[in-house]
Amino acid sequence: MVGVSTAQVASLLNSAFGKQNITPEKVWHLVGTGVFADVSQTRSVRVDLDEVLAMTAATRVVTPDQWPHQPLFRVSLTKLRPNAIPDPKNPNGAPLRTHAGADYANAHGLPALMRERAWTGVWEVSDATIEQAVEKRAILFGTTKGYIHPDYVRTIVGAHRDKNVRRVWWETEPAPASVRAFVGTGLWMDVQAGRESHWA
Known part of the structure; x- marks a missing residue:
């Protein structure tokens, strides 16, 4: 080594x-x-x-216009950290999520659902963006400084607004086969600097 x-x-x-x-x-x-x-x-x-x-x-280098499906909505991810959010429907039960961020190697051993919830919510997004993303079934992807892991690419099918902080949970499902094939074993794509979540 x-x-x-x-x-x-x-x-x-x-x-x-x-x-x-x-x-x-x-x-x-x-x-x-x-x-x-x-x-x-x-x-x-x-x-x-x-x-x-x-x-x-x-890992392949791509640009946003090369994706087989549009639009694209990105969220910028840093390392996984404890960040529990209680379930308002069941405050004494399991939280909606236990962590926030990305753990591509799953070193923390989180269950698949908690790994997904660690990056699909909660994001500051306008009502207009939510409506457009859901209507057009936008591709949601997480990126760390340009790197996109194949497990962090999904399709937006709905959203839940956190009324206390005006942030949103994205409801997602697996990305289309054409997108999964495009992402392959990983991508590198530069995104706009600034906001932690935005159109790509």
Whole structure:
């Protein structure tokens, strides 16, 4: 095993994907979400070179207009963290979710439903956007600094508004076969900076 620094990983990703905007900080987020494992025995993050090469081989660079289905709605994901939200219909029972964020490697061992709820809600979205996303069955995808994992791409079929904070839970179902085939084993796609959730 050859451990490389976040700066070296950033350089490798930029070379592989023809980019110039992948920074060590973005790599740190990729490690936090489980795209890469931290193999360091010290405080400095190190990534196995073979893991980086395997990821670049399995990941294609695309642009939003290349997707076989439109529109696209993205949510920006950081590492998984405890963030329980009680179920208003059953406040003494199981929460609606236990965590928020992404854990692509499922290192936390969450059940599939809790992994899904950790990223499909709760997002600040306008009523007009909700209506359009549901009506057009928009593709919802999670991204970490450009990386899109195949398990984090679904179709929006409904939404529930959190009245207390004006945020929304997306109701989803699996993406169409054409979209799943397009995503394959993973994508890299630059998205607009700024808002944590927005049209792609």
